[in-house]
Amino acid sequence: MKCRFAALGALLFLNFASSAFALDKTAEDLMNAGHYKRARAIAQQRLQKNANDADALYILARVSLAQDRLDQAQSYSERAIEIAPNMSEAHRVLGESLGLKAIKLNLVTGLAIARRGKKEGELALQLDPRSIDAAEFLASYYNAAPAVAGGGHDKAEHMVETIMQLNPGRSYLARATGAEEKKDVAGEEQWLLKAAQVDPKNYEVQDRLAHLYIGSDRHDLGRAAKYARAALALDAGRSGSYAVLAAIYAEQNRWADLDAMLSLAERADGDDLVPYFEAGKALVATGKDNARAERYLKKYLAQEAEGGQPHQGHAHWQLGLLMLREGKKEVALAELQTSVSLLPDFRPAADDLKRARAS
Template sequence: MKRVAPLLLLIALSIPAFARASDYSALMKARKFTDAEQLASSRLAQDPANAEALVAKVNAIIEGGKGGRFDEAARLAEQCVAAHPQLATCHLALGNALGAKAIANGIMSALAYAGTIRDAFKKALELDPHNVEARMALMSYYLQAPAIVGGGSGKARALTAQTAALDPAAAKVMQARLDVDDERFAAAEGAMLAMPVSSVDALADGQRDVLLAVGGAYMKTKRSADAERVLREAARRFPDSDAPLYSLARVQQEQGKHRDAIALFEQVLARTPGGGAWYRLGQSQQALGEKSKAVSAYERALAAGTLPKAARADTEAQLLALRQK
């Protein structure tokens, strides 16, 4: 019999025998990712095939930005699928884990398992047609993946049309995402601002992500005032999310307003330390000539293990240059 580590056993004995999905959800919403993972691990020590605990641990690793452990998250999701092949949440967790791994490792390495990501989302939706998160995930896949691995806007449009009969609100969000893809930014923004924030977490996340996409598009086209306006509204509507603040910081950084950017990045890092925010913070500190602070930020960015391949390479290059000065 496998021996349970004393600390893990102590945790296991201190919690109810059955941890509910709502217990994990509350911890995740509060960004207590370590606590959520500990709760899941304690449950898994008693029941290694527990689906809710497996999914919760996968989500805690991903949302906690623990990039060095994305392989572990994928293995846990595969374990969930193997034990519960008819459970949509297990397939969704697998798609999310592999998607996080793809973002971290870059597009070329992701092509090897892109089809598995797509199939995981499709299977989740087949098993649970009303799963909004699965619909949004598959939609994103179709819009982001190349045709060679089953992506394409035509498939995204077909999925949106199918969704209209099942969930009109979700279909509106998906249509707004299509509007962004078609560069109809004002239409997408107007549609989202006309909708109240949904009480369904996955749908609210979709609303937020459309506004972030619009803000990002405005930033890319140098419409800084429009980008800031949209992102401030996103931050107001979704105060528990770090993404609008992070994007706002990027807008300030792009305009050379590094002090303002630093203040926002520090807000993000105070809530959820992550490699991307440390990397961007280091860039602004470096631009202001704050060498020691920039070095520290870059080191923390690398230590987080969540940087995409290109950002990781740039971080290493900037550290080398700073240390040689």
């Protein structure tokens, strides 16, 4: 619950602060739709006018979090909180960035940071009890963290029930995320289908189903295409479902359809070239057109990755695998080494680099 102030002056200050640091709805909508680069440009313009713009700092924190730049996300969110201590969203982003950092550290250091991340998430929900984002973060944290770090499935279930009271569709999405984290593909599918029944006009639900069915565990190209098209019917300006269709066409050798889809996707959202990445990745897996795969992956590397999309290290990894297939060992080693340098915690690239060196 939000703190109560006995003094009228304190209450007036709180009202002033909440209006002065009201979220930029345009930037918030852009980030919710996956357009982090566009939101960042808004924040940078605002900071040029006012270096102490808490909302702009929060936007940059959230963009950094989406791009897995955890130190930046922590720094921006801490600065936002210094200016606007009651900004729930900034506390939530700080909690998420700390939680993700903790995973990459040793037990002792990571435990302290994880506990702080949990505390920030709980404060975010206390400041705004209707924040579904904060409740979703806490549900994920409680599911993943050991008891010594404040985790627990009972706590996670309570958070999901809290979300259910606010938005049933989002509660099913939260359950799907929990199942995904446990590698429970059947459970993830079950909850996503429930979410689609409750909220058929939710882009994220349709897009996640499309990606579920393009994956190796539930590989069903017909269903993947069905849900990808349903997502695009809801929002043709987002790249994720174009990427699913591009991967399908690449796997099926539908070159004319693939070229047309990639062109359409780039016109719809030139800031996010993930359709090229997914098409290239599919071609690396099938080995059907190495030159095309190389061209697509290099296209993806030609600009900064959009928030929430595959890190450039993943593209270097795929290029390394492709170069190994073509017998270009030195080039392959360089690509795999770049991937490992960019993603030191990504085990597949490290394993492939080790095998390539030994071959």
